[in-house]
Amino acid sequence: xxxxxxxxxxxxxxxxxxxxxxxxxxxxxxxxxxxxxxxxxxxxxxxxxxxxxxxxxxxxxxxxxxxxxxxxxxxxxxxxxxxxxxxxxxxxxxxxxxxxxxxxxxxxxxxxxxxxxxxxxxxxxxxxxxxxxxxxxxxxxxxxxxxxxxxxxxxxxxxxxxxxxxxxxxxxxxxxxxxxxxxxxxxxxxxxxxxxxxxxxxxxxxxxxxxxxxxxxxxxxxxxxxxxxxxxxxxxxxxxxxxxxxxxxxxxxxxxxxxxxxxxxxxxxxxxxxxxxxxxxxxxxxxxxxxxxxxxxxxxxxxxxxxxxxxxxxxxxxxxxxxxxx
Amino acid sequence: xxxxxxxxxxxxxxxxxxxxxxxxxxxxxxxxxxxxxxxxxxxxxxxxxxxxxxxxxxxxxxxxxxxxxxxxxxxxxxxxxxxxxxxxxxxxxxxxxxxxxxxxxxxxxxxxxxxxxxxxxxxxxxxxxxxxxxxxxxxxxxxxxxxxxxxxxxxxxxxxxxxxxxxxxxxxxxxxxxxxxxxxxxxxxxxxxxxxxxxxxxxxxxxxxxxxxxxxxxxxxxxxxxxxxxxxxxxxxxxxxxxxxxxxxxxxxxxxxxxxxxxxxxxxxxxxxxxxxxxxxxxxxxxxxxxxxxxxxxxxxxxxxxxxxxxxxxxxxxxxxxxxxx
Numbered sequence: 001x002x003x004x005x006x007x008x009x010x011x012x013x014x015x016x017x018x019x020x021x022x023x024x025x026x027x028x029x030x031x032x033x034x035x036x037x038x039x040x041x042x043x044x045x046x047x048x049x050x051x052x053x054x055x056x057x058x059x060x061x062x063x064x065x066x067x068x069x070x071x072x073x074x075x076x077x078x079x080x081x082x083x084x085x086x087x088x089x090x091x092x093x094x095x096x097x098x099x100x101x102x103x104x105x106x107x108x109x110x111x112x113x114x115x116x117x118x119x120x121x122x123x124x125x126x127x128x129x130x131x132x133x134x135x136x137x138x139x140x141x142x143x144x145x146x147x148x149x150x151x152x153x154x155x156x157x158x159x160x161x162x163x164x165x166x167x168x169x170x171x172x173x174x175x176x177x178x179x180x181x182x183x184x185x186x187x188x189x190x191x192x193x194x195x196x197x198x199x200x201x202x203x204x205x206x207x208x209x210x211x212x213x214x215x216x217x218x219x220x221x222x223x224x225x226x227x228x229x230x231x232x233x234x235x236x237x238x239x240x241x242x243x244x245x246x247x248x249x250x251x252x253x254x255x256x257x258x259x260x261x262x263x264x265x266x267x268x269x270x271x272x273x274x275x276x277x278x279x280x281x282x283x284x285x286x287x288x289x290x291x292x293x294x295x296x297x298x299x300x301x302x303x304x305x306x307x308x309x310x311x312x313x314x315x316x317x318x319x320x321x322x323x324x325x326x
Numbered sequence: 327x328x329x330x331x332x333x334x335x336x337x338x339x340x341x342x343x344x345x346x347x348x349x350x351x352x353x354x355x356x357x358x359x360x361x362x363x364x365x366x367x368x369x370x371x372x373x374x375x376x377x378x379x380x381x382x383x384x385x386x387x388x389x390x391x392x393x394x395x396x397x398x399x400x401x402x403x404x405x406x407x408x409x410x411x412x413x414x415x416x417x418x419x420x421x422x423x424x425x426x427x428x429x430x431x432x433x434x435x436x437x438x439x440x441x442x443x444x445x446x447x448x449x450x451x452x453x454x455x456x457x458x459x460x461x462x463x464x465x466x467x468x469x470x471x472x473x474x475x476x477x478x479x480x481x482x483x484x485x486x487x488x489x490x491x492x493x494x495x496x497x498x499x500x501x502x503x504x505x506x507x508x509x510x511x512x513x514x515x516x517x518x519x520x521x522x523x524x525x526x527x528x529x530x531x532x533x534x535x536x537x538x539x540x541x542x543x544x545x546x547x548x549x550x551x552x553x554x555x556x557x558x559x560x561x562x563x564x565x566x567x568x569x570x571x572x573x574x575x576x577x578x579x580x581x582x583x584x585x586x587x588x589x590x591x592x593x594x595x596x597x598x599x600x601x602x603x604x605x606x607x608x609x610x611x612x613x614x615x616x617x618x619x620x621x622x623x624x625x626x627x628x629x630x631x632x633x634x635x636x637x638x639x640x641x642x643x644x645x646x647x648x649x650x651x652x
Contacts, residue, residue: 029367029403029462031469034360041355042443044459046413048450077355087372087457117368124374126452131413133370133459136355143357 013102030117032083038137041079045070049127059097061190063104070134071112072194072211072263078144078203079136081114087131089124112196144209149227153207153268153294158195158286163188163241165259184243192263198286202267209267215258220266221300230299233292235310268294339428356443358409364463367405371396375453385423387516389430396460397438398520398537398589404470404529405462407440413457415450438522470535475553479533479594479620484521484612489514489567491585510569518589524612528593535593541584546592547626556625559618561636594620
């Protein structure tokens, strides 16, 4: 009866059947089951056109990534995804755009077993704004909190760092485009895979964890401040993305240490857990690297092969400082 | 160290201590307790400057209302608030604005015992966009779902209808301003009180419920479609706000039946529950009116005192139809 209304948009693009035991899109609220002995982990993000993504971004990539960045927060908490909600404002009803956006979102929603259970679509002449909230569950007292690092802990990181930052700078024209490098780096920027299964295995095994979406040094800094300790990292142990090979060394270092939009996990754990962590990483096919150690004090030092501190800035991404950086 | 950064804004304006047993602002995710035998109810909304509120709105009212409209969804589900998250994008850092916004938000957050546990602030040159997600808990199988109305149910509504719509039309210049009426109606528009306690009492007592934020007829229509039944309403039983007295009758009727931004509850219940509902309403000092009955079929009829149908349009608010209507 009411074509192209808010209700039709939700019904048409965002109403996938909710799993058994769950009430999904269509009522005032979604209803979620929570297991006894578990806590619910919740995180909300907002992505703004022109700030976090380009107006001409592939809408399927955007839909995927809007969910991915939030799922990464669940991964960093050690939580299993339960469900998500999406609030979306758009300048006009563009069915091709909506179809692609919802397909990208749904692709990851299925892969991560994180059904969309609530939606709000609204008009915004100024541009697209997306807010996703994810909910997961984690066994009580097992969550990977940022204030849980202990002096003597190993510091680990998953994956290889710097690809997303490289792709971003090339797309923004801040670095000369290089077709081969961009082709290799771009998927990491556009379709990051949140480390959900590995994060869940770390719960109860590791101490503190974060994703390093604001850059390794800045996010590790959050752990250190919250846990009231310092860290010594060995630069040569930090796993650089191969696509950075051959770049100017200062640039390469900056992208590894401060590159944003990176959805790998940085975590700390007792040295007694080394074998268990390596075995879990092998089982799940997740590369892990032991890059440093938690120390007393409040300094975060990056050391060269001889143990001498390398100079580095505070690094990382800040939405109110780096305006225009998606 | 980093003044006016995203982290400072959250720490400065949106980090209130979380209650015991909860992890609040500052980690990847908040952690919430959920009681055994309960489900979690979740709802997300998005409010866009120029669409849902005026750019010059009092930021304290805006902060209050951004939470109120979401809490009303919990009320309509019969859920008790547990916590909320806020994603906020703003064109620039205006400390007076942020202080007032956060105070308005916090006022209701405290009154409703719904602590803010997660925040995301980001820059948006195009204007303010707010997305709030509320989480509550409701005993399993007790939630007030819109598909639960039964033929023969009474139809009830809380409060008195039409004030918010009147205030809105005057503020938009769609109706001539009338200082006395506006002064009486405006608080209902700007500081609506979600029917949380009454909604919680209704869980397990009523069948279906909704808030009528899109207008009585449109929202009751959602219940009827989801429940596959119709309704006969008696117009004279629908409680009109006294501030509408003396207005043109067609205008008055439209504001009562289709006026939006109304956070009263419409619910259906077995006639056997009449006394219990009246007693609960008296206990909580909530006005309730029995306005009609659920019938077979799919028609929603509004009857005059003689039982003859009154003409009415589909009514209610649609974000993609009524562009520019806050």
